[in-house]
Structure formats: structure tokens, C-alpha cells
Amino acid sequence: MTISFSYRDNEIVSSPAVIVSGSTSSGIQHGIVCFTNNENKVFPPQYFEVNNGQFKAFVHVSPGESNQFHVEVMDNGFLSSFGFPEYRNGRPNVVDKGRLALAFNPLPQNKPVHLCLIRGRDSPNTYDMPHYRLSRGEQPNLENAIKKLKVAGRMMQAYTQDEMRAVGFSNRSFQFVEETTSDQTIFGYKVQSPTPHQEIKVHVLTSPKSVAELRSPDLAQQNPNAKDSGGLFSHAIELIKNSDIYDPKSGTAVQCAVMYLDSTYDKKNNLILTHAALGGGTNEVKLAIFGSHGLHSYPQNFPLLTPSFLDSTRLSTNEVANDCNECGTSWECLNICLGAFMHEIGHLLGCPHQIDGVMLRDYVWWNRSFLTRELECLRTHSSGELIQRNGQWSRVCHWNVLDLIRFLYHDSFALPVDRFEKVYTTTRKPDSSYPNSAVPSSYASPGNGSVMMSDAGIFMVEIVDGDLTRYHEPYLPQGYGGNGVVHQCVINYAEYLAKLRSAKRDAGEGYKVRVMSLAGDLFIDDFKKHCSPSQQDLVKSDFGLGRGELTGYKSELLGSAKGEMRVATFNLKTVYKVRVYSGRALDGVRFYFRTSTGTQGGAPKVPPRNYLKKLIGHHELHHETHSQVNGVAKEVSSLVGKETGSYSDFELQHGEEIVRFNIRNGAWVDGIQVVTNSNRSSPMLGNAQGGHLSSLVKPTEDAQIVGMYFYLGGWLDGLGLIYTYR
Known part of the structure; x- marks a missing residue:
């Protein structure tokens, strides 16, 4: 028998967690696969489902020596509600074996993202949770909220690396600030490992505002009558700038992904309070914020990842929020509330909305990037679906290629082997230290066109119809299919209108142009008018x-x-x-x-x-x-x-x-x-x-x-x- 893996042997990865897809030639319909790394020296064995002969394993890697995975497939195994293996007839029946080696190269030199929780000054340190979870002993406390965010962060990193790899941009992902621990609780075991490992550090920031103040309807983003629907965003920036996270002497922006702990669902007014889904920021703080109203659906440890995505328990608005009316079951809530948080982190990292993918709302299929089975979906009225025998789903969520190009030139994703410059504001160096840090400039020219110029270098031009990019021309680095950034390019209005309409036949004449450079972006709102001065x-x-x-x-x-x-x-x-x-x-x-x-x-x-x-x-x-x-x-x-x-x-x-x-x-x-x-x-x-x-x-x-x-x-x-x- 043979086990096939999506990764080559001895491949180098940059994410501490990796999604390894694969298949077994044993022909089994259902079963489980076990990945054991270096004989449990750092991490315990990890188990995942096999369906239609396919599996997706969410495995952990450590730096230093090679991560040697011993892989076994069992045809009589299944995962319990806690994510641990159980076997019919009591003993595992191994039908396939394999080995995979991965090398992990951490990237501490890259500018990281700080993962944060904000709580009110009088917060009870709890979050909304449905009764069925409470009845089985799950506690909605601060400690568990931190664990859920640690798991969520690793999921986002592994998913993003898988996406970068899929388009040929190497194994790269963004980094979180980390801390060292020997505690194995996040792996489902209450033991101390003799070998420590790294976990994402979650900063807990206490607001000077009370919970009641943070829960004001005037701060609720979904309230059409809110007086300050962006107030939670500016408040988070203020807290970060007054914390140890922010260094005003650094000369460059700090990156923070923030969850407000005291979110709650106000059934009477049908509002999620202390919640706003926003991303972007300033020259000092790049920021993404979200609420904790769906945190109950997040896995609390890594073994719970599969059970969480297979939890089809129906949720009631008598207990918790149904965000966007797409959280009818617990696993759908996980897709929406963690996928949307990742969407806002995409904004933090410089991504606008796109025609598809994470930066639209394709995270409703995010579970399919981690699992080979899907249960009842109330959103689509589907009874469930299995991955196909070729390892493909009918539809999945992706980072749009325009996002991935941005990530390629973002220093939070840099690899030591890169020989091309990154967007200046994304590096650890002070923004002012770059001599060519002027944003691109544009000049109308005879012939109904415009000359775009940048000393720093242009890495992509996007043609925007409405609010979404429909056509783009990248200037990729050598080694990734291009010749590197350009310092000047000419955009002819008629030529690019034709290119736009080849992608979107009904595109309007007044399209927009975004010129992206290492020193910042130039956005021309009406390119036709720009090229045809009155x-x-x-x-x-x-x-x-x-x-x-x-x-x-x-x-x-x-x-x-x-x-x-x-x-x-x-x-x-x-x-x-x-x-x-x-x-x-x-x-x-x-x-x-x-x-x-x-x-x-x-x-x-x-x-x-x-x-x-x-x-x-x-x-x-x-x-x-x-x-x-x-x-x-x-x-x-x-x-x-x-x-x-x-x-x-x-x-x-x-x-x-x-x-x-x-x-x-x-x-x-x-x-x-x-x-x-x-x-x-x-x-x-x-x-x-x-x-x-x-x-x-x-x-x-x-x-x-x-x-x-x-x-x-x-x-x-x-x-x-x-x-x-x-």
C-alpha cells in the first residue's frame, strides 16, 4: 500500500502548523490517519479522518532537527467528540503506512501580528455560549478564550501557507508573536512536555471603559442608527498605542488582530453588541477587530478541530447570535466567525475586497480546507457532502490571487532566500529609512493614456470596475514568473478597457486604476476622466x-x-x-x-x-x-x-x-x-x-x-x- 502526500519529502515550511493533504491506496471509504512526529518528542500523535480514501492533516512542526512523521491509516477507527481515536473491536487495524519529513524554518525576523483580547474594566471574563456546551462542562472563561484564539491563529497561518504554496509562491505565511511553553493542554493533554514548544501569545488589554459602555448600541457596527459605529476600531488603536505592544520609536506600524471579549447578542434589538468587523488602520497601527459572539464554536484545543467542524448542533438566537443569518449550526458559526476574523486580518495585511475568496465571503466553505467530510448545512439546505476521490471539493475557499501577490511583497511573509524588496511599510525598518518612499505618481499623456511612475518600484496594476478588481497585471519577482518591479508603465485607456471587458463584459467605461508599489498605492477613481482632461x-x-x-x-x-x-x-x-x-x-x-x-x-x-x-x-x-x-x-x-x-x-x-x-x-x-x-x-x-x-x-x-x-x-x-x- 502507498500513502501519497501533498508535500514533498524534506520540504521546508515556514508555518508552525501545516495542512498536509493526502490519500491512501488502501481503498477504504472511512477511517482515521495518525501522524506521529519524531516519536512524540515535542508534540503528541495527531489524528484525522479519512473519507473516500482522502485525508487532510493539521500537523505541527518544530524547528531544529527534521520533523520525521510516521503515518498510519486505520480502517476501523473514528474520532470521538473530543478528537481522540476510538476503534471498533478495541484495537487499531492498520491498513497503510508511510513516512514524511518536513523541515521548519521559523521567521522571527519578519514583522509579526500581535493577537489580542480586549475586555472591559469590569469584565466578568466570559463570552456567550449555548447551553449544550455548558452542560458538557465547557467553561466560557478567559483562559479558554485565549486557548481558542491560539488554535484559531495556527489555523489561519497553516491555511495561508497552503494557499501560497498552491500558486507557486513558496511555503510562506504571516507570523504571530509567540511564547515558549512546555504545557500540552492545547494538544488535549494535561501534562508538561520535556521539550518546550512555541504557542501564539495572546495579549490581554483592559479597557478603561466598562462593559456597559462597550456594549452601547451606539458602538454596534450592525446598528443602522449607531452614532459611532467605528468607535470600537479607534478605541482599540488607542489602547494598543498605550500598551507595551506599541513602540513609537520604531518608525513603522505595529500589526494587531483584536477580539473584543465582552461581545453579546441583544435579542430584543437583534444586535451584536461590542462587535465590529473592521480592518485597516493607520501609519502607526495596522488593525483588525472582531467580536467574541461566535467564539463558543472555535476549537479549544487542536484535537477538537475536527469535532468542531463536524458539530452540526443547531443554534438558537435565544442563546447566541446568528451572524449574517449564516450561523444556524455550530460548524457554520465557526466558518463565519473565524473566517470573517481572517477576512479582517486580510484588510490589516493590505487586501481590499475581491471578486471571490476570503476577501469576499467564500469562508462559508473554509471547513473544506481542513476536513474531508461536511455535515448538514442550513445555509444551503444540504444534508452533507464528502470530498471526491480525486481529493477535490465541489467548491472551496481561497485567498484570491491578488491577495497572494500582496502577501508575496509583504515582509510579514518574507523568506530568507528572497532576493526582492518588500513593501516598505511592512518591514521592521522605520518607514523614513527608505530613500525612495514616495507613493507612485501619474501623468496624463497624449493619446488617451497615463504614465505611472515610482522610484520604489511598481509590483502590480489593478483595473477596478465598481469596487472590485477585474483585471490585473503583476510584475512578479524573478523566480516567480516575472522580471521584478518596474519604475514606469504606461496605461492606455482604450487598451485596458478592452482587457477589462475581456474579464467582465458589462464593465463600465469609467473604470478605476490602482497602482501598487513598494512605497504605497496610487488610486485613480475615474481613469477615463484622468486620461481625457477637459x-x-x-x-x-x-x-x-x-x-x-x-x-x-x-x-x-x-x-x-x-x-x-x-x-x-x-x-x-x-x-x-x-x-x-x-x-x-x-x-x-x-x-x-x-x-x-x-x-x-x-x-x-x-x-x-x-x-x-x-x-x-x-x-x-x-x-x-x-x-x-x-x-x-x-x-x-x-x-x-x-x-x-x-x-x-x-x-x-x-x-x-x-x-x-x-x-x-x-x-x-x-x-x-x-x-x-x-x-x-x-x-x-x-x-x-x-x-x-x-x-x-x-x-x-x-x-x-x-x-x-x-x-x-x-x-x-x-x-x-x-x-x-x-
């Missing part, structure tokens, strides 16, 4: 270049558009000094430049004063200012924004030319840095820590920067380039 968005003039009327294009706006747009023009090739006016933010920038016949320090002739008269649109113009002596120009300059008494000068050296502007911006423009072709730069002038880093450069070699457009309030609210083509 006359109001064009500037027509000769810009003092003496080449007749030219069309000036506007770059994307950094900051915000408040009030009236204004325009200032200059010939960047002849700028010899830049004066930056700033205080708490950027107030203005004055460019001093030569005329076509003048020289710095000399007496250039006054240029024609009418070359901006053909500007299209009703924009306030900032003309060049001139100082004259006897009718001869002594100084020519152009002002962007306004002058103040606080300024700094940056003078260019002979032969130098400005090639880019690094901008700190958010809701307004915080600061500006001037960079020259000799790689010399000014300091970041203004608020050097404000907003995020962006850049403004000319999009192609045949383009020329001829000015800036801006919006002026108390300081510069918005700023962009004007460029033309030669």
Missing part, C-alpha cells in the same frame, strides 16, 4: 519658450483642491534659485530663473508680458515678477503660493537642473524638497514629518516642466506640476 484642466500658452502655443498638462494634485486654482509658470531648465516660505506647513515657493538671453547675476532682458494671455479657463494667474533698472530686467521669478517672513533659499550650482520635487502632503501640502540632476537636494522645507511622501517629476524624457498649479488657503492646500511635450 479644456478646464489644460493650460495653453507658449510658457515663455518661444515655440508658439503649447498644451500644458496637469499632474495629479497633491493635497486638496480648496478655493480657486492658480497657476505659476517658469522654465525649470533656467531656474538658479528656489526660495521656500514655510512655517507649520508650506506657504509658498518662489522660482528665480534666467531669461533666454540673461544670465544669473547679470541683467536679463524683460520677457514678453503677454505669454499667459491664452490660458484656458478662469484661473487666477501668478505672473513673473520683475525688478528693473533703466528698463533692463535684473531679476525674474515666479511665485507659487504666498510670501511670508520665514524662508530658506536653495541655490543651484553651475550646470545643475531641478529634476524632481519630493512633497510631504496629506489634507494640505506640508513640505517640499528640491532634488537636482547631480543628486543634490535641499532639506525637506516646511513640516518634514507631516502627511506622507509623494513626488513630482516629469513623466518622460520628451516632457518638460513649465510651471505649477496650486490652491492657496492659510497655506498651500494643493500643489501639482504643469508639463508639456516637446
Whole structure:
């Protein structure tokens, strides 16, 4: 007889728990399989069902020496309600044997996820639990809540590694913060192992709010009349920032997955209180939050994984919540409430909603990734299903390939053998330590298209119809089917509309574009409008270049558009000094430049004063200012924004030319840095820590920067380039 495994012998894994799928050639319909690792040195034997000759084993591995699994299949075995083997006729009847070796390489150098519980200051440390579980002795206390989260975390890690492996992205998964223990309770045994192992550490954070305050209907996300439905999210961020988890000196975001312990179902108002399913975060805390209302269905130890997914006990809203009306049985509740928690962790790790998979709601099939048998499903009115003899289910849950590409470039998934850079904000290094940390920039170009640029490197472009990506072009690393990131790409509107409609025939014309780079993402909400600027968005003039009327294009706006747009023009090739006016933010920038016949320090002739008269649109113009002596120009300059008494000068050296502007911006423009072709730069002038880093450069070699457009309030609210083509 032969046992086949999904993993090759001596394969290296990076998840502490691994889903090993396989089959036995014994031809048995039902039975059990036992995996014994290194003769029980670290972990006890683990047992799983065999159905239609197929099995899925959720096994544990330890670092250091090779994990040598001795595998046996028994045709007279079954699992008890506690997940331990029992045998008809009292003794196991072994019908197949095999061996598998796996090497485990931990990744402590990667930025981890902190798994957390938040409780009210007066919390009784309990969670909702149906009566049938209470009657069999299960206790809904803090200790068991922590155990359930530890098991859940390992399930998510193993599942994600299996998904990365399936598409050829190597055996990689995200990491949790861990702790060392010899206690074997989580494996179902009340003993101490002579060899310690690692378990996920669960941080317990106590809120200054009472349980009653946390259970306010105004915080309940599912309450349509809630006054602060996102309040639990911001509250979790506040608690994390005031805890030992957060280090403000690290210079990069901490990652936290949080469950609120004091969730409960309010039957009278049909609300789950102290619950919100949210993921995302800030530059300081990347966060996922969920409630404990379905925690009762989670396995409390690893042997209970199979019984938990096979618990078809019907649940009543007289006792517990029926989240999304898809938790009619205990195993369906496990799918929904743990799958949805993983969905929010997906948001924490940078994933948007997708057309299918975890980031839609495909976790209703999540059990099939761990089991070969499914019981009655009230959601689909199915009496049950078995895995097919080829090892396939009729339908399963996946991480969408777009999520997996994000994970490939996320440093929480990095492998020591990787030779490609990761998204800057996902590493342990301070975000500010990366010199090319500006988000991508886009520039409309003739021919109904746009040039996308990124110094850090673009790793994927997504075409979005409605709210979901329907077409994508990845730039995968060498070794994974690509040539690595690109620093510039051109997206033609008509070409990509055709590609979009090949994937979704009824896609609208106003599609969206997401450009993903190692330094962050650029999202263009209406790409058709972006590629087809109206006359109001064009500037027509000769810009003092003496080449007749030219069309000036506007770059994307950094900051915000408040009030009236204004325009200032200059010939960047002849700028010899830049004066930056700033205080708490950027107030203005004055460019001093030569005329076509003048020289710095000399007496250039006054240029024609009418070359901006053909500007299209009703924009306030900032003309060049001139100082004259006897009718001869002594100084020519152009002002962007306004002058103040606080300024700094940056003078260019002979032969130098400005090639880019690094901008700190958010809701307004915080600061500006001037960079020259000799790689010399000014300091970041203004608020050097404000907003995020962006850049403004000319999009192609045949383009020329001829000015800036801006919006002026108390300081510069918005700023962009004007460029033309030669």
C-alpha cells in the first residue's frame, strides 16, 4: 500500500502548523490517519479522518532537527467528540503506512501580528455560549478564550501557507508573536512536555471603559442608527498605542488582530453588541477587530478541530447570535466567525475586497480546507457532502490571487532566500529609512493614456470596475514568473478597457486604476476622466519658450483642491534659485530663473508680458515678477503660493537642473524638497514629518516642466506640476 502526500519529502515550511493533504491506496471509504512526529518528542500523535480514501492533516512542526512523521491509516477507527481515536473491536487495524519529513524554518525576523483580547474594566471574563456546551462542562472563561484564539491563529497561518504554496509562491505565511511553553493542554493533554514548544501569545488589554459602555448600541457596527459605529476600531488603536505592544520609536506600524471579549447578542434589538468587523488602520497601527459572539464554536484545543467542524448542533438566537443569518449550526458559526476574523486580518495585511475568496465571503466553505467530510448545512439546505476521490471539493475557499501577490511583497511573509524588496511599510525598518518612499505618481499623456511612475518600484496594476478588481497585471519577482518591479508603465485607456471587458463584459467605461508599489498605492477613481482632461484642466500658452502655443498638462494634485486654482509658470531648465516660505506647513515657493538671453547675476532682458494671455479657463494667474533698472530686467521669478517672513533659499550650482520635487502632503501640502540632476537636494522645507511622501517629476524624457498649479488657503492646500511635450 502507498500513502501519497501533498508535500514533498524534506520540504521546508515556514508555518508552525501545516495542512498536509493526502490519500491512501488502501481503498477504504472511512477511517482515521495518525501522524506521529519524531516519536512524540515535542508534540503528541495527531489524528484525522479519512473519507473516500482522502485525508487532510493539521500537523505541527518544530524547528531544529527534521520533523520525521510516521503515518498510519486505520480502517476501523473514528474520532470521538473530543478528537481522540476510538476503534471498533478495541484495537487499531492498520491498513497503510508511510513516512514524511518536513523541515521548519521559523521567521522571527519578519514583522509579526500581535493577537489580542480586549475586555472591559469590569469584565466578568466570559463570552456567550449555548447551553449544550455548558452542560458538557465547557467553561466560557478567559483562559479558554485565549486557548481558542491560539488554535484559531495556527489555523489561519497553516491555511495561508497552503494557499501560497498552491500558486507557486513558496511555503510562506504571516507570523504571530509567540511564547515558549512546555504545557500540552492545547494538544488535549494535561501534562508538561520535556521539550518546550512555541504557542501564539495572546495579549490581554483592559479597557478603561466598562462593559456597559462597550456594549452601547451606539458602538454596534450592525446598528443602522449607531452614532459611532467605528468607535470600537479607534478605541482599540488607542489602547494598543498605550500598551507595551506599541513602540513609537520604531518608525513603522505595529500589526494587531483584536477580539473584543465582552461581545453579546441583544435579542430584543437583534444586535451584536461590542462587535465590529473592521480592518485597516493607520501609519502607526495596522488593525483588525472582531467580536467574541461566535467564539463558543472555535476549537479549544487542536484535537477538537475536527469535532468542531463536524458539530452540526443547531443554534438558537435565544442563546447566541446568528451572524449574517449564516450561523444556524455550530460548524457554520465557526466558518463565519473565524473566517470573517481572517477576512479582517486580510484588510490589516493590505487586501481590499475581491471578486471571490476570503476577501469576499467564500469562508462559508473554509471547513473544506481542513476536513474531508461536511455535515448538514442550513445555509444551503444540504444534508452533507464528502470530498471526491480525486481529493477535490465541489467548491472551496481561497485567498484570491491578488491577495497572494500582496502577501508575496509583504515582509510579514518574507523568506530568507528572497532576493526582492518588500513593501516598505511592512518591514521592521522605520518607514523614513527608505530613500525612495514616495507613493507612485501619474501623468496624463497624449493619446488617451497615463504614465505611472515610482522610484520604489511598481509590483502590480489593478483595473477596478465598481469596487472590485477585474483585471490585473503583476510584475512578479524573478523566480516567480516575472522580471521584478518596474519604475514606469504606461496605461492606455482604450487598451485596458478592452482587457477589462475581456474579464467582465458589462464593465463600465469609467473604470478605476490602482497602482501598487513598494512605497504605497496610487488610486485613480475615474481613469477615463484622468486620461481625457477637459479644456478646464489644460493650460495653453507658449510658457515663455518661444515655440508658439503649447498644451500644458496637469499632474495629479497633491493635497486638496480648496478655493480657486492658480497657476505659476517658469522654465525649470533656467531656474538658479528656489526660495521656500514655510512655517507649520508650506506657504509658498518662489522660482528665480534666467531669461533666454540673461544670465544669473547679470541683467536679463524683460520677457514678453503677454505669454499667459491664452490660458484656458478662469484661473487666477501668478505672473513673473520683475525688478528693473533703466528698463533692463535684473531679476525674474515666479511665485507659487504666498510670501511670508520665514524662508530658506536653495541655490543651484553651475550646470545643475531641478529634476524632481519630493512633497510631504496629506489634507494640505506640508513640505517640499528640491532634488537636482547631480543628486543634490535641499532639506525637506516646511513640516518634514507631516502627511506622507509623494513626488513630482516629469513623466518622460520628451516632457518638460513649465510651471505649477496650486490652491492657496492659510497655506498651500494643493500643489501639482504643469508639463508639456516637446
